[in-house]
Amino acid sequence: MPTPFELASDEAFWADIARRYPRDPQVINLDNGYFGRMSQGVVEAYKQAIDQVNCSNAVHVRELFDTRESLAIRQQLAELMGLPADELAFARSASEALFSLIRNYNRLQPGDQVLISDLDYHAVQDAFRWLAKARGVEVIEIRHAHPASHDALVSAYTDAFVAHPRLRLMALTHVTHRTGLIMPVKAIAQAARAQGIDVVFDGAHSLGQLEVDLADIGIDFAGFNLQKWIGAPLSLGVIHVRRERLQAFDPDMGSQSYPADDIRCLSPYGTPNVPALMALPEVFAEHAAIGGWAVKGARLRYLRDLWVGEARQLPNLEVLTPDDPRLYCGITSLRFTQAADQGAMAARLLNEFGIFTVARSGSACGPCIRVTPGLNTSVADIQALVAALKQLAG
Ligand SMILES: Cc1ncc(COP(=O)(O)O)c(C=O)c1O
Known part of the structure; x- marks a missing residue:
């Protein structure tokens, strides 16, 4: 059995995977961080679920989905994530999941401090800033030094912990959406725990392309989505x-749909996208069949290394994300x-080379x-990027 590292450069293997994903021939899409494509198999499962729900309507949803199927699907998710099922609840996005954790955390007192960094997701930053008005807390905002290094990232937090002794809650992003930098989350979470600071962990970009072992990292509260890398x-x-730790939260907006000791009380109330949930068994089966996060992550890093190796040699171009293997994944930013x-x-x-990326600030x-x-990115796509960068960097 080849290792994920060996598979990463096996073009026949990846050409076969790529064929399962639709592709717009007009554009080389290198913004797969926004959300991932569904495979054809997932699209089919999703369409079938839409047809089924549209036909049987509330009968299926009330009689089967709400009572049994959704629990079985959550159990499968729990197995994928290595967590007990009763520690997971579905939400409609990572933002919604993280917002629920932030607004329903009930341990803040006026005068406490909460912490965000410049590399956290903007909507998470906003939600933490909202806590100032809603809970009377002080929001501490740290900025990470550039270029980033493992030790500097950790010490930015440990220094802040010393400087701000009333810190109670903080955001921690596993993979930042700005540069793809992987935070040294285990060291930071350990330091936070030692200070009695609770951590809201943002795994939106990591689940599915990195190992996310929350027990090992030392994380009690986290939000994810399933559309990026799963x-x-x-x-x-x-x-x-x-x-x-569930007692550290109140049911969302006073909801009485589930008791306070059932994590589903944190899911913002509302009818979910039932067909999308019903497609999850196919999604999880395909994720596992590819080889899970280890194989996906190794391929994405391989493709990233292909272009970064060349881009680092170019004049007038800076690759922002460091090459320390602890700190990067498939996502990397340049300037x-x-x-x-x-x-x-x-x-x-985009206009001159047909390559789609996204500007971030x-x-x-x-x-x-x-x-x-x-x-479904090929080596030829990456070569096209490198050729474009060479021309544009001059
Ligand atoms: C780091 C990070 N956190 C949170 C989110 C929000 O995810 P969602 O779009 O599922 O709300 C994103 C989305 O790109 C993200 O990159």
């Missing part, structure tokens, strides 16, 4: 709270150092262009 239809998120507007350079990549490392290969 391969699910849009509209599915996941809330995790370790069983022993044209002579260009005033990275958005305009992303537009040139808002972090201390400055504006950049994020490049994210996907499971």
